[in-house]
Amino acid sequence: MAGRLKGKVAVVTAAGQGIGRAIAEAFVAEGATVWATDRDVALLEGIPKAKKRKLDVLSTKAVNALAEKIGPVDILVNAAGFVHHGTALDTDERSWDFSFDINVKSMHRTIQAFLPGMLAKGAGSIVNIASVASTVRGLPNRYVYGATKAAVIGLTKALAADFIRQGIRANAICPGTIASPSLLKRISDIAAETKTTEAAVRQSFIDRQPMGRLGLPEEIARLAVYLASDEASFTTGQIHLADGGFVL
Incomplete structure (x- = not known):
């Protein structure tokens, strides 16, 4: 069924490659007006019909400026992230701070910037990309990465609870190895x-x-389309595994 996002405006971070790009392309195919963003704008080339914008999600100023330019949106997908490898003994403070900044605080920035517009409209869907390496399962050499993605799940649930009566839905996707x-x-x-x-x-x-x-990025994108669409209107505050049975 096509056109599931017709008439909706979506912002996707880290849309230049991987899961973010697959989501941006799937949203366009489903009829959404998509603002595809990435720190490297050159990576956005080739996404048909998308509005392409450079965005550094580590910059609160840049995120707020983009939200002001775009105005109210219906969908926000937070796909930016970084996978740090190592144990507690391999994680210095710089790696810890950077991982939390890009994996968690970047979502806080975009949510703070775009949520008011959603509230004004009385509706909105926020989809955050987490991971099976989180509260779902502890994996070797993913110490700070797992901590950040656990935080993403907590952030998503808190967001859903805070605005559940105001038309806002928030869900997290936990991919496996993609x-x-x-x-x-x-x-x-x-x-x-x-x-x-x-x-x-x-x-x-x-x-x-x-x-x-x-797994394939396109398989994660299909789940994101569902969560962003009105088909998932009774679904919020949940984690959605797309891991090929990895945590069975």
């Missing part, structure tokens, strides 16, 4: 560190998946 540029870089880095081939490292990721394959 074949994205971020994963490709991780594979390349691990291969270099362990002096093995990228093919072998990629296969090790695949071997850990119950379905025997990696």
Whole structure:
């Protein structure tokens, strides 16, 4: 069924690649007016019909300026994030602060900027990208990453509870291992560190998946379309796993 987001205005962060891009493209295909944003605006090329804007989600000033320019929106998707690798002993204060800034505080910035417009309209859907590495499951070498994504889940639930009577819905998607540029870089880095081939490292990721394959950004995008649409009008404050059975 097409046109599920017809007439709606959406903002998507980190829309240049991976999950964010797949969501932006899916929203356009479903009829939404999409403001696709990314820190590297060149990555936004090729997203059909989207309004493309440079946005550094680490800048409160930049986020507020974009919200003022766009005006009220119906949908906000927070897809910006960073995967830090390491244990508590490998995480210095700079890595901790940066991870929380981009993974959590960036969502706080966009929510504060776009929520008033949603409240004025009496409706809005906010979709935050979390992870199975969070309150869902503890994973090795994801110490601060797991902490940030657990915070995203808490933030999402609190947001949903605060504005449940004012037409605002907030949900979190918890992807598993997704074949994205971020994963490709991780594979390349691990291969270099362990002096093995990228093919072998990629296969090790695949071997850990119950379905025997990696997830696709487009599969996460389909879930985001549902949560953003009126089909999910009775759904809020929930985490939605798209992990290929990883946490079974």
